Amino acid sequence: MSRQKFIEEAQVVEKEQLNPTYFRIRLNAPRISRHAMAGQFINIRMTHFYDPLLPRPMSIFRRNGDEGWLEVLVRVVGRGSKALSQSEPGDRFTVLGPLGNGFSLPKKLPAVLIGGGTGIAPLVFLASELSKMDVPSMAVFGFRSQSEVCCVEEMRAFCQEVFVATDDGSYGFRGLIPDFFARIAEEKGIDEATLYVCGPVPMMSRIADFSRGKGYDVFLSVEAHMACGFGACVGCAVPRADGKGFVLACVDGPVFNAKEIRLGD
Amino acid sequence: MEIDLSVDLGSLNLANPVLTASGTFGYAQEFSEFVNLNRLGGVVTKSITRYPRPGNPPHRIVEVSCGMLNSIGLANVGVDAFIREKMPFLRTLQCRKIVNIAGECIEDYVAVLEKLASVEEDIDAYEVNLSCPNVKEGGRTFGKDPEQVFKMTRALRQMTGKPLIVKLTPNVSDIGELGKAAEEGGADILSAVNTFVGLAVDVERRRPILGTVTGGFSGPAIKPLALAKVWELRQAVDLPIIGIGGIFRANDVLEFLLVGASAVQVGTANFVDPSISEKIVDELEQSCRRMGISRIRDLIGALETT
Numbered sequence: 001m002s003r004q005k006f007i008e009e010a011q012v013v014e015k016e017q018l019n020p021t022y023f024r025i026r027l028n029a030p031r032i033s034r035h036a037m038a039g040q041f042i043n044i045r046m047t048h049f050y051d052p053l054l055p056r057p058m059s060i061f062r063r064n065g066d067e068g069w070l071e072v073l074v075r076v077v078g079r080g081s082k083a084l085s086q087s088e089p090g091d092r093f094t095v096l097g098p099l100g101n102g103f104s105l106p107k108k109l110p111a112v113l114i115g116g117g118t119g120i121a122p123l124v125f126l127a128s129e130l131s132k133m134d135v136p137s138m139a140v141f142g143f144r145s146q147s148e149v150c151c152v153e154e155m156r157a158f159c160q161e162v163f164v165a166t167d168d169g170s171y172g173f174r175g176l177i178p179d180f181f182a183r184i185a186e187e188k189g190i191d192e193a194t195l196y197v198c199g200p201v202p203m204m205s206r207i208a209d210f211s212r213g214k215g216y217d218v219f220l221s222v223e224a225h226m227a228c229g230f231g232a233c234v235g236c237a238v239p240r241a242d243g244k245g246f247v248l249a250c251v252d253g254p255v256f257n258a259k260e261i262r263l264g265d
Numbered sequence: 266m267e268i269d270l271s272v273d274l275g276s277l278n279l280a281n282p283v284l285t286a287s288g289t290f291g292y293a294q295e296f297s298e299f300v301n302l303n304r305l306g307g308v309v310t311k312s313i314t315r316y317p318r319p320g321n322p323p324h325r326i327v328e329v330s331c332g333m334l335n336s337i338g339l340a341n342v343g344v345d346a347f348i349r350e351k352m353p354f355l356r357t358l359q360c361r362k363i364v365n366i367a368g369e370c371i372e373d374y375v376a377v378l379e380k381l382a383s384v385e386e387d388i389d390a391y392e393v394n395l396s397c398p399n400v401k402e403g404g405r406t407f408g409k410d411p412e413q414v415f416k417m418t419r420a421l422r423q424m425t426g427k428p429l430i431v432k433l434t435p436n437v438s439d440i441g442e443l444g445k446a447a448e449e450g451g452a453d454i455l456s457a458v459n460t461f462v463g464l465a466v467d468v469e470r471r472r473p474i475l476g477t478v479t480g481g482f483s484g485p486a487i488k489p490l491a492l493a494k495v496w497e498l499r500q501a502v503d504l505p506i507i508g509i510g511g512i513f514r515a516n517d518v519l520e521f522l523l524v525g526a527s528a529v530q531v532g533t534a535n536f537v538d539p540s541i542s543e544k545i546v547d548e549l550e551q552s553c554r555r556m557g558i559s560r561i562r563d564l565i566g567a568l569e570t571t
Contacts (some may be wrong), residue, residue: 004298051331053484106311
């Protein structure tokens with residue numbers, strides 16, 4: 001049942017520093033771009049030397065299948081993301097993808113896209129796809145502070161409403177995303193919705209907890225330490241909610257129904 | 266010049282010395298869209314156990330300098346599902362099919378081999394993973410105990426006429442002793458090495474990064490360690506050896522052959538580039554041509570130390 005995957009020598013065609021910590025990198029990878037679905041990821045090999053050794057999984061942030069490019073949203077957290085952030089147009093990376101399962105279409109409306117930090121990346125792709133299909137959506141994005149806020153204008157073009165929070169209150173609502181979303185849900189009387197959530201584990205856990213017993217379908221896009229990205233290393237295990245072993249973030253996910261998995265602490 | 270890449274490991278003949286390492290190549294099918302599997306010397310499956318194993322809690326993987334640590338915990342579908350779901354694909358391959366087996370006690374291994382007997386005509390060899398951390402017999406790691414290695418090999422030898430490869434752990438002071446024990450027990454081939462024990466620490470949280478504290482260290486960083494172990498083993502036994510440890514390119518293969526391995530397994534490299542095993546076969550031929558070597562087997566054990 002595996003969908004087709006491609007290995008491409010992808011050239012960096014654009015790099016933009018969006019704010020002090022985020023970079024947008026556009027890669028020319030026509031085959032992957034054409035086949036990508038929102039919620040899928042790519043594995044980017046940083047070097048042909050041995051350090052960093054393993055490819056890095058990155059959500060697909062934007063793509064244009066006709067023009068043959070895709071973009072990733074990078075925040076520097078380690079050696080891999082640093083190497084990516086220091087790349088220049090013309091540099092080449094070996095890219096494998098598209099990997100994993102994307103988001104499924106909402107059964108309950110509206111679609112609510114809830115993202116924290118660079119977790120917004122797959123949601124921006126999703127918003128553009130939902131917009132093309134005229135599916136009503138709203139976005140709730142959170143960042144550490146105003147300096148990190150990005151993609152808000154773009155999301156306004158895709159979604160009916162866009163809400164933004166910052167941890168320090170320097171932009172939009174002051175506070176954490178789960179609290180902010182709970183308030184929005186109450187004020188707007190959202191009884192039914194499909195939530196697409198991507199961000200730090202505590203954020204996703206709290207939203208999943210809050211949603212329990214409500215009329216929400218909740219989909220979480222998770223991150224895990226992984227090596228291969230296609231089910232061979234079996235490294236990216238995520239505990240199943242029923243306690244019966246594990247699912248794999250790479251081939252069973254990275255998008256899971258919140259009922260299926262137990263997020264770590 | 267016609268280049269002959271074939272090698273013989275006793276009765277196990279390979280079209281070329283490149284095999285894939287257990288645990289890094291799934292059940293082979295995962296790689297079929299990246300590699301023409303029939304161009305490899307053969308494939309080695311993930312460790313198959315008596316019952317399905319869910320594996321260890323996360324994190325199971327962490328990258329370290331030029332390598333990685335894993336604590337997968339032998340996650341696999343179990344021998345019944347392996348025969349039912351994975352053998353049909355393996356059966357279609359023309360390259361050598363080697364099934365790796367593991368367990369927690371001798372009875373486990375015996376049970377796996379008993380079940381596999383029903384599909385043995387499609388299996389070219391067994392590889393016995395003897396590096397399990399916890400076992401019944403006195404709580405010792407039996408892969409480290411020559412006496413246990415001997416007993417295990419002898420028990421399995423009595424059950425099958427297929428080539429029996431015993432995979433050795435490097436986490437001992439004398440790998441030669443383990444090799445001799447396997448040889449006396451009736452092994453046909455030795456493979457060396459399994460992963461080295463390693464540990465990575467998250468300083469901020471003052472915690473080990475892996476859920477199991479320590480894990481298996483693999484990748485280019487271990488190649489010199491593995492070469493030394495193969496060299497040591499070469500002095501101790503007469504059996505053919507399959508070299509494993511940090512192989513990423515043809516030159517690495519040639520290093521292992523020169524120190525005495527007759528074939529190799531490519532492991533961690535499969536995660537970095539899923540098509541690498543076939544590329545190494547291509548490169549090997551070019552390397553031989555460049556070096557003026559018509560038969561790659563002439564390089565086996567040809568290291569000059571004087």
